[in-house]
Amino acid sequence: MRPKNELETVYLYIERRWITPRRPEIRTISELDEEDLARIQLIQELQEDLGVNDDAVPIILNLIDQLHRLRFEVKAKLKRSA
Amino acid sequence: MVTTVQTDPYKTLGVSKTASQDEIKNAYRSLAKKYHPDLNPGKKSAEVKFKEINSAYEQVGTPEARSKFDRGETEEQQFNDQARARSHAGHQGPFYYQTQEGGGRYSSNFGGESEGSFEDLFRAFRQQQQRSSQGEDQLYRMDVDFKDAVLGAEREITLNTGKKLRVKIPPGIESGKRLRFKGQGMSGVGGSPAGDAYIEVDVKPSPTFKRNGKNIEVEVPIGIGEAVLGGDVEVPTVEGPVMLHVPAGISSGSKLRIRGKGVPSQGERGDEIVSVRIVLPKEGDPELSKLQEAIRNWKNKTENGTGGSHAA
Numbered sequence: 001m002r003p004k005n006e007l008e009t010v011y012l013y014i015e016r017r018w019i020t021p022r023r024p025e026i027r028t029i030s031e032l033d034e035e036d037l038a039r040i041q042l043i044q045e046l047q048e049d050l051g052v053n054d055d056a057v058p059i060i061l062n063l064i065d066q067l068h069r070l071r072f073e074v075k076a077k078l079k080r081s082a
Numbered sequence: 083m084v085t086t087v088q089t090d091p092y093k094t095l096g097v098s099k100t101a102s103q104d105e106i107k108n109a110y111r112s113l114a115k116k117y118h119p120d121l122n123p124g125k126k127s128a129e130v131k132f133k134e135i136n137s138a139y140e141q142v143g144t145p146e147a148r149s150k151f152d153r154g155e156t157e158e159q160q161f162n163d164q165a166r167a168r169s170h171a172g173h174q175g176p177f178y179y180q181t182q183e184g185g186g187r188y189s190s191n192f193g194g195e196s197e198g199s200f201e202d203l204f205r206a207f208r209q210q211q212q213r214s215s216q217g218e219d220q221l222y223r224m225d226v227d228f229k230d231a232v233l234g235a236e237r238e239i240t241l242n243t244g245k246k247l248r249v250k251i252p253p254g255i256e257s258g259k260r261l262r263f264k265g266q267g268m269s270g271v272g273g274s275p276a277g278d279a280y281i282e283v284d285v286k287p288s289p290t291f292k293r294n295g296k297n298i299e300v301e302v303p304i305g306i307g308e309a310v311l312g313g314d315v316e317v318p319t320v321e322g323p324v325m326l327h328v329p330a331g332i333s334s335g336s337k338l339r340i341r342g343k344g345v346p347s348q349g350e351r352g353d354e355i356v357s358v359r360i361v362l363p364k365e366g367d368p369e370l371s372k373l374q375e376a377i378r379n380w381k382n383k384t385e386n387g388t389g390g391s392h393a394a
Binding site: 034037038041045049050051061064065066067068069072073076 | 110111115120124173174175178183187190192200203204
């Protein structure tokens with residue numbers, strides 16, 4: 001994140017519901033947790049490095065989240081049946 | 083967490099040393115698309131590669147960094163790695179997937195009963211697993227007499243497993259039908275259920291009877307006397323012979339019906355259809371000569387007289 005407009009970016013992402021921080025009000029970056037920060041970084045890499053546009057960002061986030069969930073559940077099931 | 087890669091960043095990005103800044107950027111982007119760890123979760127090699135690409139891009143991605151690198155100021159660069167990492171677009175902190183591996187907040191939206199749950203997938207997976215460890219099904223063949231197939235029967239057969247099995251043949255069974263005996267196939271692996279045994283029925287054709295759906299067809303020879311005068315003839319049925327009344331003046335090929343002697347089906351029973359075939363005595367049989375004489379007389383009467391036979 002560019003330091004100048006870090007908070008503005010965070011507010012924009014919250015408004016678009018790309019991130020949903022635990023706390024209802026964010027006044028400083030330090031109030032975000034690791035998950036939020038990694039997600040913000042992913043969004044920025046998608047946009048800046050991978051050339052993803054604003055419309056595609058939520059779609060990609062949704063699919064990535066589904067994939068993570070699937071991996072998590074498969075691992076959990078395998079552990080349980082082992 | 084800074085990778086001190088000694089390799090040539092141009093090589094890592096797959097561009098020449100004289101490539102334009104735009105070319106470098108494009109090369110970086112296309113490699114990043116391919117190797118971004120969040121697009122390749124669980125693939126450690128992609129993460130390593132992505133870090134290499136990132137590190138290479140940090141070294142030559144901006145005109146300032148690139149001129150430093152080209153001047154050979156690698157030591158300063160490594161020294162400044164951390165500072166630069168913060169000011170530049172290089173990846174810092176954990177990757178997003180790493181925060182979701184233990185079931186993160188964001189990916190949890192897809193768990194449980196909510197939309198997009200993967201329960202359907204797991205159910206299918208479990209069934210598949212169960213099937214693959216389940217014992218194999220076994221197919222047996224069994225010859226059944228025509229009568230037994232119509233009326234039903236009970237048999238005992240010995241399975242490949244050595245077990246004896248009582249087989250109830252249901253009345254009215256047709257050739258090719260399979261009887262299923264759950265759990266009588268090969269045993270399963272590791273506590274999985276055994277397969278099933280199937281017994282395929284092969285109904286042997288009968289020289290007397292022919293099946294036609296619910297009905298049974300038979301052909302019965304009768305003498306010329308019975309055909310002309312009528313009378314009772316013995317007719318075979320699957321339950322033994324019965325007497326059938328043949329009406330006078332029947333022709334060869336005529337069909338008579340015996341109700342309820344056919345094939346049981348759905349609580350009802352079909353009929354036996356009797357086809358009449360008139361059989362004359364053989365040549366040389368004294369019966370034949372008598373018959374010939376009688377017919378000759380009858381013929382003469384009907385040809386000479388004017389309907390005299392009727393008037394008498």
